Amino acid sequence: MSWNWLRPTLTRRLIAALLLAFTLCAVLLLVEDQLDIQQTLATDSPLRQFGSGILAGINEIDDATVAAQVLDGHMRHVNRVREAQHMTQGPLLARLVDADGREAYGSPVAFDIGKGGIGEQQIAGRTYWTYRQDGPRWSLRLAEPALSRASLLSFASWELGKQLLLAFPLMLLPLWIAVYTGLAPLRRFARRLHGLDPRQDLAPLDADLRYGELRPLGQAFDALLQRLRERRARERAFVHEAAHELRTPLAVVATQAHALVQAGDEATRATAAAALQQAIARSAHLSRQLLDLASLDKEQAAEPAALDLAHFCAQRLAELAGVARERGIALTLDAPEHLPAFVDTVALHSVLQNLLDNALLYVGRGASVEVQLAVTRDGLRLAVADDGPGIAAADRPLVFERFWRGAGHDVTGSGLGLAIVARAAERLGGRVSVSDGLPRAGGCGARFELLLPATVLGVS
Structure with missing residues (x-):
């Protein structure tokens, strides 16, 4: 059995959103109708309008029999009309009483209304909406079976539902056409991706997706x-x-x-x-x-750990002290006594190890190499500076390229050390730069500086 029709699509989502919007609109309109009906019944009831019109017609009639006949004709007509309507809950009741309190006309169900205007009372065990209006000759009393809230809601829902059912297809069809045609460029884009030729070497697609969203x-x-x-x-x-x-x-x-x-x-x-x-x-x-x-080129997250950078740098220098003595190179450390941080130790080791290896390899006998560690306004600064022959300004933009080796020296190397430093600096979230080094012995020297963000600091 295929369940593809259950997979979410933009078309289904939009239609579902439309259905939800229709439902919310229907509920709001239904609530508004209910409030309108209740307001109308309380202030401008149809019962009041009907009673006022009848009483205005029979107020000029002095004869009780004639007045009763006129009222009876109206009542028969009104009740026939009411029977044809779905909202009726029973016949409209009426009483006509003269100025002396004698009844000229009365419905089969006996009732009386004590005060004028719109009201509500129990008559023969049922709830009725009532209306009483007193004139100079006649007093008219009307009683109409009250509709329950469920009946009002049912009627309003039916009437509103018919209107929405007619409106829904008229809105749904344009919406579906708009969505279908609007997503056509996306479908063409997907077909183009499926049809890519691997031999094109990842050439740009340059797809014409004219819609701003796509x-x-x-x-x-x-x-x-x-x-x-x-x-x-x-x-x-x-x-x-x-x-x-x-x-x-x-x-x-x-x-x-x-x-x-x-x-x-x-x-x-x-x-x-x-x-x-x-x-x-x-x-x-x-x-x-x-x-x-x-x-270092692997797309995997760094694994930072807490360490004391001052001790870390001191240990690296201690490991290379023997090599430095053999080559007549002075190794020094300029750093605080303690400097806690939270960094990727593997990447940091690659930076410091390769910078020190490069310095010991190129500075020559009698030179000095200094590791500097300090906290600056911009973050953490780790530098390896020397007073060797240095690097020409024109060559400095190239020193971090893979397999690049400068001219003017006879030292053999792979040309990868500084490329590793640059990649490790990226891994650490910092940047590395090269500038002039220690101004001693007439040489300009070289200075490689790693700047790390301040977020690596403050770990004890």
Whole structure:
């Protein structure tokens, strides 16, 4: 059994909204009718109008018999009309009394009305609406069976329902046509999506969704395709460049392994073994950086944790102290004694580790590298500054590109360290920049600064 007809659609939703609006309108109109009827019965009752008209006609008649005949004719006519109506609950009763209190005309059901005007009283066990008007010659008393509220509601509902049933199709058809034609561009858009050719490489759809409510959908989808194209291009470039970068150390590994096997003396074997070990270390370092970059590129939420940033930076510097001493580089930390924060430790470690690795690799012997940690008006600032050769101003916009390596030095590297720093900074919700470093020893140096929002602070 198919349940497709139960699935929600915009057409069904609009029709349901129309039905609800019709229902609310019907209820409001019904309440208004009820209030109008009650107001009319209280202030301008049809019974008053009928009684005033009859009494005006017989006030000029002196003869009681003639007056009674005139009233009887009116009553017969009125009661025949009432019997033909659905609202009648019984015949209209009437009494005509002269100025001396003698009855000239009386209905089969005896009743009396003590005061003039509109009223309500029990007659023969039933509730009647009553009316009494006294003239100079005659006093007319009328009694009409009262309609219950249920009867009034039923009558009003029937009359109103007939009008709404006639109006509903006249409103529903234009609405359905408007919805159907209005959603036609969306249906064409869906068919176009189903018919996309994967070989078109995520080309823009440029769909003509002329309606203002649908146009943002096409624009958002084209923007999504644009982001996918850019992401695919980056991934293709990354794979191509990674393969190119891995080719060199692997070729060196193969060459040195062959040289090691073919070496005829101990010195040749030692040289080949050292070169082989260096190539293996470079390959391992490049593979680790590629894995780090891939893990940071994953579309997964960061996992922040509470830590003391001052202690975190001190530990990273302690781990690299031995390498710095071997290269004659001074490592220092300028930070508060404690600085609690709540950050993604993996991403933060990638930032600090790669910035320190870069600094130790490029600054040269006798240089200084300083890690600065401070709270500013804009947030948290973590900087790694040195007094090495620095980076030319023209090259600074390129330093965070993958596999980019500047000229003017003989240091080998993968060109991925700063790309990892930029991606990790995004993961942390901050931004990274490069500027002049420590002004010492005549060198301009380089300064890499990570600025994190103030929301990461204040965790103990």
